[in-house]
Amino acid sequence: MGKMGCSRMEKQMLPFVDGRLKVSEQREVEAHLAGCAACRVRVNEFRAVSGLLDELPQIEPSGAFDARVRARVAAEPVKQSWWAVFAPSPRAAFAASLLLLATIWIGSRPGNVNINNNAASNGTAAQSAIDPNDLPVLENYDILANFEPLEDLPQPVQGDDSDEVDGNQAM
């Protein structure tokens, strides 16, 4: 560590007077002061100035100070977070809940289920709605039923559409 000069002492002088230097820095300053009368005088003067500043009296805030701050705080608008922009008001939330319940109720009515089911199985429903007598091929149903080449074919397996077959047969 090099020997401290007077210029470097400038930054260390007040911390030295305050006693805020590290031990190593304090020793360095003390070593400089031991050989520098000018800096010794300056340190003593700074100590005197610091002592004079202690003499200045403190003031007390006026009695109404706290009340004024509290009044201003009370007058502050309630601060909402950024996310609060998206938060619904209670009235809007209630209205949205009612709308949701109404939608669920309407959606769960039996008639609507049939409508939906009919829509889903549109092809089958359309077929069942056609009068078989309107179909030319069915006009000759007796011919088809007695068509000899068909007798050699294996009997159809009874599956899921057995009801439909039965229904057709019943007609």
Next chain:
Amino acid sequence: MARSDVQLMLDVKAGDEQSFALLLQRYRSPLVNFLYRMVRNREQAEDLAQEVFIRVYRARADYVPSAKFTTWLFRIATNLALNSLRDTRHQRMEISLDAPVTGDAEDGDERTLDVADKHPDIEQHLVEETRKAMIKHAIDKLPEKQRAAVLLHKYQELDYGEIAKILSCSESALKSLLFRAYENLRVELAPLVAKG
């Protein structure tokens, strides 16, 4: 055990108004004194101190304890004081700081600690009042940034790092600033320093 400033501020952030009242109680006097020494007017100092507390309250939702609470608090106060001094500079130009020291008109509201009762000797009382007026006058004459540095260092006892952050300068620059401030004070208070 007393809650730390940071803890109090976090409680304020969580909605505890009582913690804000504790911060107000803790810092009302230091802030008013600091601002009074900065702007040299008691009423203005109280208005500015109120503004500091309101700004702290407004910022509660965004508060993050990234620095000491006092650094944040006095940074707000210092900025408000410097802005206020800038805004009223033209008014203050009319009141010369070089006017002779005849006691302090504004110190009429300072606490005088019943000096007259303790020192029946009127002459002694006058000597003490003149001494205080000289000290105050010397502080008032400091350039604004030097004055802020001295007040934060001497009366608020903040460490160098904190004051440097408040004044937005390096710690090294702050030490130079304080050295120059003490040099000015030493010259201004030379009659008292010599006696001391």
